[in-house]
Amino acid sequence: KAGVTQTPRYLIKTRGQQVTLSCSPISGHRSVSWYQQTPGQGLQFLFEYFSETQRNKGNFPGRFSGRQFSNSRSEMNVSTLELGDSALYLCASSLGPTGNHYEQYFGPGTRLTVT
Amino acid sequence: QQQVKQSPQSLIVQKGGISIINCAYENTAFDYFPWYQQFPGKGPALLIAIRPDVSEKKEGRFTISFNKSAKQFSLHIMDSQPGDSATYFCAASKGNRDDKIIFGKGTRLHILP
Numbered sequence A: 001k002a003g004v005t006q007t008p009r010y011l012i013k014t015r016g017q018q019v020t021l022s023c024s025p026i027s028g029h030r031s032v033s034w035y036q037q038t039p040g041q042g043l044q045f046l047f048e049y050f051s052e053t054q055r056n057k058g059n060f061p062g063r064f065s066g067r068q069f070s071n072s073r074s075e076m077n078v079s080t081l082e083l084g085d086s087a088l089y090l091c092a093s094s095l096g097p098t099g100n101h102y103e104q105y106f107g108p109g110t111r112l113t114v115t
Numbered sequence B: 001q002q003q004v005k006q007s008p009q010s011l012i013v014q015k016g017g018i019s020i021i022n023c024a025y026e027n028t029a030f031d032y033f034p035w036y037q038q039f040p041g042k043g044p045a046l047l048i049a050i051r052p053d054v055s056e057k058k059e060g061r062f063t064i065s066f067n068k069s070a071k072q073f074s075l076h077i078m079d080s081q082p083g084d085s086a087t088y089f090c091a092a093s094k095g096n097r098d099d100k101i102i103f104g105k106g107t108r109l110h111i112l113p
Helices: none
Strands: A005-007 A010-013 A019-024 A031-038 A042-050 A053-057 A064-068 A074-078 A087-094 A110-114 B004-007 B010-014 B019-025 B033-038 B045-050 B056-059 B062-067 B072-077 B086-092 B107-112
Touching (some): A005 A087, A019 A087, A019 A110, A074 A087, B019 B086, B045 B072
Parallel strands (some): A010 A110
Antiparallel strands (some): A031 A042, A042 A053, A064 A074, A087 A110, B004 B019, B019 B072, B033 B086, B086 B107
8 A cells, every 4th residue: 555645755945935735645544634843843733634624723824724635635835935934744644533543644744945 | 731741852872772752741631642753754653552541552672651640651662773763752632533633842862883
């Protein structure tokens, strides 16, 4: 079974630009969560989607948004990029909502650098 | 109250030694405590998990100890090997489908050969 795939793996953007990251979950998984990982803050939850509905949202500004498609694939978008948005963005998929203790399987992440 | 506090931030252990990473939480509603292991260039992967109805869970060289009254849980890696060098995250969640899993900030473990 293929794992979680994220594209692109690396991205360099300029301040003020916007970016879209993509995540393909494991086949059959209906929940996708997004995390921002930085050396100082660890793993910070962005949002979770289950069956195309946003189930939960972390404490990030509205510049961070996401969506999930009917095939469970998910995208996250960051508009008006800031230097502080430089991070590893991780996507994780699970059979059901993570709040119900379904095991999360993480992708390798997208390394975003904002200059 | 939603935080999970993890310590130490980094840890160096000799090969064959015991690595111990600790986590503490405040919210007594948490009922699931997983540990994740992350190697450089990879996403985290579930290592082992425990529920508060047991005080210890062992899988191979990895053991979770859970102290419900102290609201603490820890990961012990016995006979630590250089291949165990990774970042470890503890986490907690409440079993509510609309709730999220809360992660600690991670411990970077280095096992000396």
